[in-house]
Amino acid sequence: MNIIVPVKQVPDLVEELEINDEGTDLERDMLKYRMNEWDESALEEALQLKELHGGTITVLTVVSGDADVDEMLYTCVAKGADRVVKVVGDFEEQHDSHTTARALAAAMRDMPCDLVLTGVQAADDLDGQVGVLLATFLDLPHISVVSGIEVDAAARTATVHQEYAGGIMATFEVDLPAVLGVQASRAVPRYAPVSRVRQAMKTARIEEIEVGVAVGSGATVRRMFKPEAASHAEMLEGEPEEIVERVIEILRERGVWRV
Amino acid sequence: MSMAEHDVFVIAEHLEGRLSEVTFEMLGKARQLAGASGGRVVAVLLGHNVSTLAARLGAADLVFTVDDAALAAFNPERAVQELKALLSKEQPMLTMIASTSMGMDLAAALSAALDWPLIAYCSDVQAQDGKIVATSQIYGGKIAVEAESQGAHTIISVLAGVFPAAEGQADKVPTVQSVPAAATSAGRVRFKGLTVPEAGDVDITREALLVSVGRGIGSKDNIGLVEELAEALGAALCASRPIIDSGWLPKQRQVGKSGLTVKPKLYLAVGISGAPEHLQGMKDAELIIAINSDAGAPIFEVADYGIVGDLFDIVPLLSERLVEVRA
Numbered sequence: 001m002n003i004i005v006p007v008k009q010v011p012d013l014v015e016e017l018e019i020n021d022e023g024t025d026l027e028r029d030m031l032k033y034r035m036n037e038w039d040e041s042a043l044e045e046a047l048q049l050k051e052l053h054g055g056t057i058t059v060l061t062v063v064s065g066d067a068d069v070d071e072m073l074y075t076c077v078a079k080g081a082d083r084v085v086k087v088v089g090d091f092e093e094q095h096d097s098h099t100t101a102r103a104l105a106a107a108m109r110d111m112p113c114d115l116v117l118t119g120v121q122a123a124d125d126l127d128g129q130v131g132v133l134l135a136t137f138l139d140l141p142h143i144s145v146v147s148g149i150e151v152d153a154a155a156r157t158a159t160v161h162q163e164y165a166g167g168i169m170a171t172f173e174v175d176l177p178a179v180l181g182v183q184a185s186r187a188v189p190r191y192a193p194v195s196r197v198r199q200a201m202k203t204a205r206i207e208e209i210e211v212g213v214a215v216g217s218g219a220t221v222r223r224m225f226k227p228e229a230a231s232h233a234e235m236l237e238g239e240p241e242e243i244v245e246r247v248i249e250i251l252r253e254r255g256v257w258r259v
Numbered sequence: 260m261s262m263a264e265h266d267v268f269v270i271a272e273h274l275e276g277r278l279s280e281v282t283f284e285m286l287g288k289a290r291q292l293a294g295a296s297g298g299r300v301v302a303v304l305l306g307h308n309v310s311t312l313a314a315r316l317g318a319a320d321l322v323f324t325v326d327d328a329a330l331a332a333f334n335p336e337r338a339v340q341e342l343k344a345l346l347s348k349e350q351p352m353l354t355m356i357a358s359t360s361m362g363m364d365l366a367a368a369l370s371a372a373l374d375w376p377l378i379a380y381c382s383d384v385q386a387q388d389g390k391i392v393a394t395s396q397i398y399g400g401k402i403a404v405e406a407e408s409q410g411a412h413t414i415i416s417v418l419a420g421v422f423p424a425a426e427g428q429a430d431k432v433p434t435v436q437s438v439p440a441a442a443t444s445a446g447r448v449r450f451k452g453l454t455v456p457e458a459g460d461v462d463i464t465r466e467a468l469l470v471s472v473g474r475g476i477g478s479k480d481n482i483g484l485v486e487e488l489a490e491a492l493g494a495a496l497c498a499s500r501p502i503i504d505s506g507w508l509p510k511q512r513q514v515g516k517s518g519l520t521v522k523p524k525l526y527l528a529v530g531i532s533g534a535p536e537h538l539q540g541m542k543d544a545e546l547i548i549a550i551n552s553d554a555g556a557p558i559f560e561v562a563d564y565g566i567v568g569d570l571f572d573i574v575p576l577l578s579e580r581l582v583e584v585r586a
Contacts, residue, residue: 013399016555026402041504101371120363123398126406128367128377128416136371141336141447145360145517159451163517164274164360167456167510170333175447181363183517184504218376219413222392223405233549233565240572244580247548250564251492254546256468256525 001055001153003046004113006104006130007039007076009067010123019224025095026224033067035075037189038119044185045149046117047080053153056082058111062103063088064095070206077200078192085207091215097125098217101133106211108138113177115158120145120181127217135179143172144181151176264411265298266351270342271316272361273304274333275453278312281357281419286318287426288384288417289355293320296386298352302433305341307331310435317429327440335364336448343372344441350412353384353391358416360517366416376408380535382421391415400535400557419516420539459511461495467524468494471514471541474501475530475551475570482507484574485529491581497521499537515540530570533558550574 011017011026012034018027046057059076061069063086073084087107091099118131135142146160156176161169163183236243267289272279289300302319304312307330313322325341342365346354356366358380370377383394391413395404463469470489476482489496496512503513514521516536526544531537533556542561549562550570559565566573
């Protein structure tokens with residue numbers, strides 16, 4: 001069972017996001033990046049499948065922008081990835097999904113695998129989800145928003161659930177290799193202790209594959225802005241005791257319960 | 260045919276014999292766009308025995324149906340094959356697809372297959388000087404992007420709940436044109452069945468008072484704190500997606516896009532930042548009070564009252580006082 005897990009770094013949404021002076025992109029100098037959380041679920045699912053079926057996990061990331069991806073890749077090794085690969089080329093300033101997917105597709109052409117697991121989406125997918133684009137470029141079947149992946153290695157199929165609103169789920173069987181957009185892994189993504197990451201930094205090797213691909217998505221950013229909220233909550237301020245009394249007053253006024 | 264360059268196509272979405280609300284929301288917006296550009300609104304409906312559903316798409320000037328036993332249930336591979344064939348023949352100016360689980364499998368695949376630009380997660384769209392300009396909500400709804408398509412044909416994926424559905428509902432009977440299925444061979448993706456969740460011990464869609472917990476609670480050990488708050492208030496406990504994915508509360512308690520939509524009298528959100536997928540499921544609650552450590556959290560844009568602070572200070576105190584005043 002050889003699994004490829006394409007991952008990417010995205011700005012950490014816990015931090016305040018600032019927009020550049022031109023109003024065309026985030027102010028990237030100050031950004032703190034983290035691994036896309038859905039990609040973390042995809043990696044976890046890959047690790048779980050490796051534990052069940054054996055095989056290898058190759059993590060690929062397309063290097064774009066000025067984000068330093070080494071620590072993310074070493075963390076993947078510390079969690080159990082076998083190979084970590086940077087896909088590089090003349091697209092460093094590109095952040096779009098189409099370019100990313102083309103670069104991944106080019107890198108994967110000579111990299112046979114049984115399954116491709118990636119996060120179903122990322123916070124910056126302005127031009128669509130990388131997994132679906134990648135599958136289409138490689139002519140592989142794809143299913144998005146999946147959980148509960150079961151692999152039948154002998155039959156070369158996977159059975160997966162696709163989630164809809166209201167908790168309704170479809171079950172699909174798909175021929176392998178396939179690209180699955182992982183919504184949730186069967187277990188919470190594992191944590192890699194700092195000591196293991198440090199060890200990976202000393203022993204693991206980050207490979208590089210250079211590819212040449214067309215860049216751009218056909219959609220250009222005219223303007224980036226912080227959406228103005230149509231309304232905003234009335235903020236309750238003060239000491240916790242005062243806030244709590246005010247909440248109780250509001251609940252009473254609004255007839256939330258009868259006292 | 261001659262007007263195709265101004266046509267707006269809407270890919271209808273349905274599940275279990277029902278058209279989804281977002282289909283009508285998109286049709287309403289499509290009417291407005293087509294009115295301005297002089298094109299037609301064309302709905303596309305894939306399925307099996309779909310004439311009853313097609314009749315409900317009267318806001319469209321024309322409905323293409325592809326009716327085939329193999330399309331009875333959604334299948335991403337089959338749907339892309341059929342839509343690719345139809346769209347490449349019809350060449351519409353704009354194709355609108357819902358930003359849902361099904362739509363996610365369609366929009367990007369069609370963009371790559373047809374080499375038409377895609378703008379995802381759209382909350383608005385217009386045609387300006389023959390160009391499609393759409394507003395996309397990214398970075399968890401914290402940033403909006405006005406993006407311009409450079410193509411003659413554009414695909415957008417549309418967020419649910421941003422356009423009024425009423426404008427996409429019409430009593431008139433639409434013209435329906437049946438299109439033969441393009442794909443005939445067995446595919447690589449096979450639909451096996453649909454699972455509808457069993458009712459849980461509590462139906463959160465019927466509860467008047469809800470306490471909802473999110474990622475801010477930190478760990479499973481702290482869930483007890485919000486359970487106590489719910490009990491003190493006489494409310495049911497529900498949660499945002501990360502809590503359900505972590506297995507800390509059952510799936511039947513999930514509020515949001517892939518969970519349930521609730522409209523309680525009170526929605527008390529604890530440690531929920533308010534990703535668009537969550538807001539979609541609770542923004543119509545009568546009274547929303549939110550506690551979060553981040554003053555910039557989007558939950559405060561839908562809440563009536565907001566508290567920026569440490570939930571571990573506020574929640575136990577609130578539980579304690581509620582028990583006292585309700586005793």
